[in-house]
């Protein structure tokens with residue numbers, strides 16, 4: 001089980017500053033969608049150049065022109081690139097094909113997918129690397145989480161790694177770990193803390209033990 005830190009509400013210098021604090025306690029750093037929208041793939045490039053040994057995920061949430069988008073993110077230095085599970089199968093195939101060519105991985109974000117079980121099974125057969133259940137900020141605000149959806153994908157996915165994201169905090173981490181996803185994604189649960197390094201270290205320890 002691995003820990004991914006999601007950076008959403010920072011600019012490039014802000015991202016670099018946070019990563020410096022927590023780099024010893026995370027496995028993957030995510031350049032979040034708002035950062036990519038605000039700063040472009042330059043954010044991915046600068047983070048990868050500054051931390052060449054860290055696995056960098058570009059949360060592009062691709063929906064179309066997937067092969068092209070994956071090639072651009074790969075060129076910028078991303079190791080893992082995200083696509084939306086609601087995308088056409090043709091887009092998923094394009095993303096997987098290009099990622100394989102570049103030696104990168106594809107994480108599918110299941111946000112807004114209505115039938116998680118059916119779509120997860122289809123995506124697994126399309127050869128994606130990770131399938132991630134995700135409660136985005138707009139549904140987190142209504143008190144929702146993805147813990148049941150994680151159980152659903154764990155029961156149908158045979159090949160891909162499983163991941164979970166959306167509002168995970170120190171208090172809810174044990175519940176997540178119990179289900180043994182391959183990847184736990186935490187944003188605000190670390191970045192909103194005064195002592196980010198200590199929080200990341202504690203979470204990482206529990207995840208490594210889990």
Ligand SMILES: O=C(CO)[C@H](O)[C@H](O)COP(=O)(O)O
Nearest residue numbers: 006165166167168186187188
């Ligand atoms: O992809 C995202 C929002 O669309 C976030 O990166 C993801 O939800 C993790 O952040 P948090 O733990 O703060 O919810």
